[in-house]
Amino acid sequence: MGTTQLEAVQEPKYWHLKTVLNDALDSEFEVGEILPNERDLAARFGVARATLRQALEQLELEGRLQRRRGVGTTVAPPRIGVAVGPSANVWPGAVRDAWTTIGCVEAVAPAPIAALLGTDPEQAVHTVRRERVTQGQPVATELLYVPPASVPGLSTLLTPAEHAPAVLDELHSLELEGEDRAVELGSARAEDAKQLDRLPGAPVLVVTTRYYAQGRVAAASVATYRADTCRLTFGDSGALEVMHEQPGRRQAS
């Protein structure tokens, strides 16, 4: 009961090493500093390379370390607070938001998205790609799916450059009745990984949002956030500014 009673828990060797490494990072290294190579680190802590590698992977998962190709393993800066879900309901792109629209295609949506939208799985939907850059870093990429039924007034004579703005404009003419979100762990698909400057399969936080209008789901989006550099924040923005600055960069222990 509580936190002070330690019971015997199965604790792998790399887990103990992780704790030791974590303390060493606090006391001996600066943010951005490159760690010694694995051979030297394994020797210093008297562990096998495989054990060391597992501990490093854990610390990467927790956002303490970053592995960068051609650079090595560096001490990560604190994660960036990225606001998700404004307190007031707004359509994507309706106000100056943190996202940049890249383009739009008409394409058949993945089956789970068609199910979310309640559309025919074979039907093409407008698919707007957007990206989000925070503090100069690409932090998220998003696909916004809009069924044709939600944008009935859309012109059929649109250049590729006009497509995305026209879809968003039409969407904004609907009254947004509500939205809800789900956050889950995923792994970066090849195309998203490229946009986020990560390798395919890197852990990401996937935020699925449903937008409601006219009593049904009028649009849905799937946003993929880098899990290594982002903490997603929810709540009123005044308080969020403070959270941004808070020193706790890793899981409280």
Place this chain on the structure above:
Amino acid sequence: MGTTQLEAVQEPKYWHLKTVLNDALDSEFEVGEILPNERDLAARFGVARATLRQALEQLELEGRLQRRRGVGTTVAPPRIGVAVGPSANVWPGAVRDAWTTIGCVEAVAPAPIAALLGTDPEQAVHTVRRERVTQGQPVATELLYVPPASVPGLSTLLTPAEHAPAVLDELHSLELEGEDRAVELGSARAEDAKQLDRLPGAPVLVVTTRYYAQGRVAAASVATYRADTCRLTFGDSGALEVMHEQPGRRQAS
């Protein structure tokens, strides 16, 4: 631009295998079914064991597979939707919520928590441990930190069993002015892992919540959710019920 233009993307071998395996799971396996052993799978797909293992790890990350000690690798059921953050602000434990209180101790909070609370890092705070069970599964464990200043009327003569309810009761007498949350990726600490029936270091979603009263942070909590079985949902509860049932169990692709 858009989703139809495929550019040459660096795609590791295990990534391609993952896609192939994913399709095989859809067409040939039922939820809960045990996969053939690694040797047989590697032979069937003509890949090295190491490549296979990486692909299995990816699918585990995406919630498609579960590895269970003594059982093997099974096809995972869809993730459970777990509502985080009710639309109305309420104190933890103030209404019948999804959490069970386990106990309370007075202990020095971890440094990042003390910073969140704005308390002296050396000061002991009331630390309430709670757990959350959904559909018979342990899905989350939580530590709620309450500084003594937030519960000035707390009796000093409390038995261990009375401690947690008394702290929560006192907290509820404050007017809750707001709350905000951050979600990030973490790895399960040994004690949390045990409670969640996972190995230490398993990926978890860490939800940090700040509760505001009297113009300051009156309490803070750190909840650790299983990342393999949970999708965290935010929004109004009416819509959430539907989301619960939605078929999209993995990242839309």
